[in-house]
Amino acid sequence: MSSRPGRLGVGIVGAGRVGAVLASALRATGHAVVGASGASEETRERIEVLLPNVPVLDVRDVVERSELVLLTVPDDVLGDLVAGLARLGAFQPGQLVVHTAGRYGVGVLAPARACGAIPLAIHPAMTFTGTSVDLSRLDGLPFAVTADPPVLPIAQALVVELGGEPIVLPEEARALYHAALAHGANHLVTLTSQAMRVLTAAGVSDAGRLLTPLLSAALDGALRGGEVTLTGPVARGDSGTVAEHLAALAGIVAADPTLVDVPETYVALARATVQRTLAGRRISEPAATRLLDVLDPVTDPATDHEVEGGSGTEVVRTVAQLRQRRESWNQPVAVVMTMGALHEGHLELVRVARTLAPRVIVTIFVNPLQFGAGEDLDAYPRTLDADVEVLRQEGVDLVFAPPESEMYPDGAPQVTMTAGHMGEVLEGADRPGHFDGMLTVVGKLLHLTRADIAMFGQKDAQQLALVRRMVSDQNIPVRIEAVPIVREPDGLAMSSRNAYLDEAERAAALVLSRAVAAGAQAAADGSTVDDVLAAAQRILDERDRDLVRPSYLELVDEHTMTAWGERHPDGRSPSRALLVVAARVGATRLIDNAVVSWPLQEEAR
Ligand SMILES: Nc1ncnc2c1ncn2[C@@H]1O[C@H](COP(=O)(O)OP(=O)(O)OP(=O)(O)O)[C@@H](O)[C@H]1O
Numbered sequence: 356m357s358s359r360p361g362r363l364g365v366g367i368v369g370a371g372r373v374g375a376v377l378a379s380a381l382r383a384t385g386h387a388v389v390g391a392s393g394a395s396e397e398t399r400e401r402i403e404v405l406l407p408n409v410p411v412l413d414v415r416d417v418v419e420r421s422e423l424v425l426l427t428v429p430d431d432v433l434g435d436l437v438a439g440l441a442r443l444g445a446f447q448p449g450q451l452v453v454h455t456a457g458r459y460g461v462g463v464l465a466p467a468r469a470c471g472a473i474p475l476a477i478h479p480a481m482t483f484t485g486t487s488v489d490l491s492r493l494d495g496l497p498f499a500v501t502a503d504p505p506v507l508p509i510a511q512a513l514v515v516e517l518g519g520e521p522i523v524l525p526e527e528a529r530a531l532y533h534a535a536l537a538h539g540a541n542h543l544v545t546l547t548s549q550a551m552r553v554l555t556a557a558g559v560s561d562a563g564r565l566l567t568p569l570l571s572a573a574l575d576g577a578l579r580g581g582e583v584t585l586t587g588p589v590a591r592g593d594s595g596t597v598a599e600h601l602a603a604l605a606g607i608v609a610a611d612p613t614l615v616d617v618p619e620t621y622v623a624l625a626r627a628t629v630q631r632t633l634a635g636r637r638i639s640e641p642a643a644t645r646l647l648d649v650l651d652p653v654t655d656p657a658t659d660h661e662v663e664g665g666s667g668t669e670v671v672r673t674v675a676q677l678r679q680r681r682e683s684w685n686q687p688v689a690v691v692m693t694m695g696a697l698h699e700g701h702l703e704l705v706r707v708a709r710t711l712a713p714r715v716i717v718t719i720f721v722n723p724l725q726f727g728a729g730e731d732l733d734a735y736p737r738t739l740d741a742d743v744e745v746l747r748q749e750g751v752d753l754v755f756a757p758p759e760s761e762m763y764p765d766g767a768p769q770v771t772m773t774a775g776h777m778g779e780v781l782e783g784a785d786r787p788g789h790f791d792g793m794l795t796v797v798g799k800l801l802h803l804t805r806a807d808i809a810m811f812g813q814k815d816a817q818q819l820a821l822v823r824r825m826v827s828d829q830n831i832p833v834r835i836e837a838v839p840i841v842r843e844p845d846g847l848a849m850s851s852r853n854a855y856l857d858e859a860e861r862a863a864a865l866v867l868s869r870a871v872a873a874g875a876q877a878a879a880d881g882s883t884v885d886d887v888l889a890a891a892q893r894i895l896d897e898r899d900r901d902l903v904r905p906s907y908l909e910l911v912d913e914h915t916m917t918a919w920g921e922r923h924p925d926g927r928s929p930s931r932a933l934l935v936v937a938a939r940v941g942a943t944r945l946i947d948n949a950v951v952s953w954p955l956q957e958e959a960r
């Protein structure tokens with residue numbers, strides 16, 4: 356027991372790093388350490404070094420012999436230990452029972468309190484090595500202190516005696532307090548070692564030396580000034596750089612899978628950084644959206660890696676990643692360009708592509724350039740996860756699903772494609788600029804994928820014709836393959852926009868496929884151009900006029916999109932033409948068409 360007045364006999368249960376250091380500090384202030392318990396060899400050694408001549412006793416003896424019991428066991432065993440000691444009757448009235456678990460207040464000591472002991476919780480906000488080096492760290496060190504109000508001064512005095520600075524915390528704040536400390540300190544270690552591992556992978560021999568000034572300055576800045584001291588690509592809204600980082604990190608993970616935790620952490624922290632810089636109004640909402648797009652889950656190179664390893668379908672989000680994958684292939688490549696929300700029509704393009712080339716790339720990008728003001732850019736269905744899943748089942752090699760910032764890093768491009776007159780008729784008349792935007796992105800995607808073959812659906816016939824024309828006018832080295840329209844069993848041409856239709860609209864929409872089918876039948880029966888149009892028009896006239904507002908119904912040349920009547924005012928029939936129709940069904944714009952061909956004798960007429 357204590358030898359000098361006011362000094363206490365201190366017992367220490369679980370002489371781990373913290374316990375041994377605190378007990379040693381108490382001893383230095385004149386308290387007697389009457390016993391320590393510790394099962395492991397390491398603990399015993401620590402007791403010998405930091406607490407020489409202190410007897411190693413079993414737990415119960417330590418508690419029974421001391422006026423101040425320091426419980427420094429792991430958080431998870433503390434509750435059971437206290438309850439067990441209480442059951443054994445080891446605690447005494449008036450005894451100070453102190454624990455040092457950050458996460459708990461004094462509630463966990465309730466069984467000791469029930470025995471008349473005085474429960475106190477003190478937690479040094481420090482990481483300890485368990486050696487004498489730690490003793491100097493106690494000087495001025497903040498300690499969280501929790502105790503019942505009447506005995507709070509005892510806990511505070513104890514901390515002051517240890518050289519620390521007591522910071523009083525209510526019982527209910529302890530878990531948050533401890534979460535904040537663990538997040539800040541422990542995760543800082545994880546983060547720093549990740550940065551060191553990546554630098555080592557980049558060939559830097561002394562990563563610690565390289566990082567020390569920067570990380571010290573960053574930490575110092577953050578502690579003094581908070582988030583406003585943030586620098587770097589997120590704070591600048593530089594999504595291109597972030598995308599480049601992700602691509603580079605994906606590269607090192609492919610070379611060394613033990614680094615797989617790094618891109619995951621990068622993405623999580625970059626997301627949080629975006630949110631904070633946005634909240635602090637340091638970046639604009641569009642800049643934040645661009646950054647978050649780049650950081651979308653599938654951008655996570657770790658996920659890419661899994662996808663690649665798992666099934667052979669890889670999802671990439673950046674131009675750099677696409678180029679890297681593409682360069683590793685020597686075989687012919689077919690590309691299927693889509694805006695996602697995939698359906699059987701798209702899958703038919705994929706299936707045909709697979710028969711034409713050993714490698715298939717599918718691009719998924721809702722291209723803002725081809726949407727006019729007031730069109731459905733924002734509402735356009737985006738179902739990336741489901742799309743990737745079906746493409747995986749189709750055995751697609753690569754899915755390129757870039758965020759907008761990858762395709763247009765500087766916003767809308769300055770130099771673009773122009774469709775010319777052919778882009779101003781039919782769809783182009785209703786959607787000014789649509790085909791310019793479409794051709795611009797198709798051109799880019801052809802360059803990026805360096806595809807040998809590109810698949811386009813006959814459903815978007817004017818698009819198909821324009822792409823062929825661009826490829827020819829611009830000498831782009833690619834073969835364009837058209838795939839016939841895939842229809843629902845009742846004839847409706849499949850389209851991602853069909854998802855917008857309600858039941859009544861869905862039924863009313865059938866009038867489009869029925870109209871072009873009627874025209875095609877009339878041509879097969881040998882009718883004149885006018886009669887073919889009239890047959891289609893008759894069906895269109897039967898439409899539900901509240902729901903269907905036709906935009907055009909025309910017979911055109913499938914390569915030039917010029918109306919057949921314009922070219923042949925005499926009404927002579929061609930051998931083959933395209934019957935195209937468009938209408939708004941409710942608020943949804945739908946298109947359809949049919950290739951119509953006349954019997955040979957009609958052609959000769
Ligand atoms: N029913 C279909 N049959 C054949 N090809 C199709 C069909 N639907 C779309 N495609 C083709 O798939 C490619 C990608 O088209 P997109 O992603 O725009 O789909 P969509 O269903 O046409 O969507 P939207 O609702 O915008 O018309 C294009 O080449 C398009 O012609």
Ligand SMILES: CC(C)(CO)[C@@H](O)C(=O)[O-]
Binds near residue numbers: 722797
């Ligand atoms: C070809 C295309 C993918 C370009 O955005 C788009 O117009 C489409 O989905 O048809």
Ligand code: BAL
Binds near residue numbers: 725815
């Ligand atoms: N389906 C063609 C692309 C578009 O409508 O924007």
